[in-house]
Amino acid sequence: MDDTDSYLLSFRGYNLERNLVDIDQLENADDFEIRDDDVFIVTYPKSGTIWTQQILSLIYFEEHRNKTEKVVTIDRAPFFEYNIHKLDFSKISSPRIFTSHLPYYLVPKGLKNKKAKVIYIYRNPKDVLISYFYFTNLMANLQATRNLDEFLDRFLDGKVIGSLWFDHIRGWYEHKHDFNIMFMKYEDMKKDLRSSVVKICSFLEKELNEEELDSVVKQSTFRNMKSDPQANYDQIIKGEIGTRTNDGFFMRKGTIGDWKYHFTVEQSERFDRIFQRKMKDIPLKFIWDINEE
Ligand code: A3P
Secondary structure, X not given: OOHHHHOEEEEOOEEEEOOOOOHHHHXXXXXXXXXXXXXXXXXXXXXXXXXXXXXXXXXXXXXXXXXXXXXXXXXXXXXXXXXXXXXXXXXXXXXXXXXXXXXXXXXXXXXXXXXXXXXXXXXXHHHHHHHHHHXXXXXXXXXXXXXXXXXXXXXXXXXXXXXXXXXXXXXXXXXXXXXXXXXXXXXXXXXXXXXHHHHHHHHHOOOXXXXXXXXXXXXXXXXXXXXXOOOOOHHHHHHHHOEOOOOOOOOOOOOOOHHHXXXXXXHHHHHHHHHHHHHOOOOOOOOOOOOOO
């Protein structure tokens, strides 16, 4: 057993956060009753999860858009496998928004009815890795690393929550025909948030007028989310889970291509070689640089 094991719990070959996971929920996932209008936001960690939680909850609920109800994002779109606030999912009124980092083979079987929807958000994995490196060093419940080299090894070994990035995206992509699923890039959301929100609305079959759309977009920008206590996760990570220092944030930088300021040429080339080998038959497009079309 190496020291990462004390932070991780392996369930059917997939790593979860040991202290936060709701193991009963996972073990009984096959029998979890899915409603036709349920939506699952599925991501590998650090790919834009809380951003999408914010967007979807604003699209669906006027009371969040108007701020008449003050509910933190994690309760508006709770994690399926990390039910931190112990909500009774069966009592949540429809439409329910769930969030999950699970691989395709661990989500409730009912999602394969193809009526309930899945939105899979993915991000270029070099930016995911940098975001994850900072996050694991910030959070008291996650394994810290001394340097990027060490984290790179761990990420490429899949010894992190979410296991191997390559397996996560491949699994979901190759099984996309089993689900009513839309894939969306973090970078597209970053480059054109409004169009992305329109696309999401169309997938959700939810019509918003121009003013409502404006409000969703405005409240989902990095800057506005960072200063919004309901959206920035400060309460959860600092108040409830605990951080190692006070000067880090969940809403860290929110950019495309931050990896360029961190990877050495050697690290980048090593990553590229593995990426090309592992992803060669997956036609998803990736954006590595803000200036890329
Ligand atoms: P960085 O660490 O690169 O800043 P997740 O929610 O899946 O854990 O992803 C967290 C990452 O998404 C962080 O990336 C965070 O800053 C970024 N993020 C969250 N909200 C965002 C927004 N509105 N715009 C751009 N990036 C956002």
